[in-house]
Amino acid sequence: MPDTGREPGGEATALGFDRRARAFLFVAGGALGLALGLGLPYLAGALANLEWVPFGGLLHDIGAYDAIWAWVARPLLGLALGLGFAAFVIHDSPVVRVEPTQLVITQRGSSRRVERKDVNGVYRDGSKTVVVSATGRELFRGEIEGGRDKVRAAFINHDYPWEST
Known part of the structure; x- marks a missing residue:
């Protein structure tokens, strides 16, 4: 039977992010944020070595900062930002x-x-x-x-x- 787009047993059709799509956005956003949080020191160090990138000294300092708490805080902050971005996208979508x-x-x-x-x-x-x-x-x-x-x-x-x- 072809998919007509109607909800079974109802007269209305809801269009927008369904539950699976929302879950995917949260998982993907969280994973991407976590990965960026873990890779931030390496990314900042690599960017600091490029001549055309502004604030190279600041990026070098960020990449060289090696405190234990920072290794925990960066991924957690990245995770929170990724989840927040996913929530924003879902909230903004009609x-x-x-x-x-x-x-x-x-x-x-x-x-x-x-x-x-x-x-x-x-x-x-x-x-x-x-x-x-x-x-x-x-x-x-x-x-x-x-x-x-x-x-x-x-x-x-x-x-x-x-x-x-």
Whole structure:
């Protein structure tokens, strides 16, 4: 059976980062931050030797700092920054709930509703999904996670006027 983009047993389709994608972002962000924290002395030492890099002396000092607490603090700080970056990306990304009568758009901690009767067209502009009214006013423009086909199917399955090919 083909994936229509609809949630089983429901009338609405939620588009955005799903649980697996969020978990991946946290794991990847944490691992990258941890790796950068561990590799910071080596990276700073290598950059300090390049002529065109500003603040070479400061970078050399960072690379040469060898206290025990710094070897623990750097990876932990990198881990925290990586997890914080992943949380920022997830929080900043819109979640669009496509329903037969309305769109519910949640982003950066706030939600807004767009009534179906106000939507005159939905199309892709590069990587962004655009929802417009009959007067041409943009009701939404943003990158919706989940893939082009799933986003398209969600709008088509709920009878929104999809205009892209």
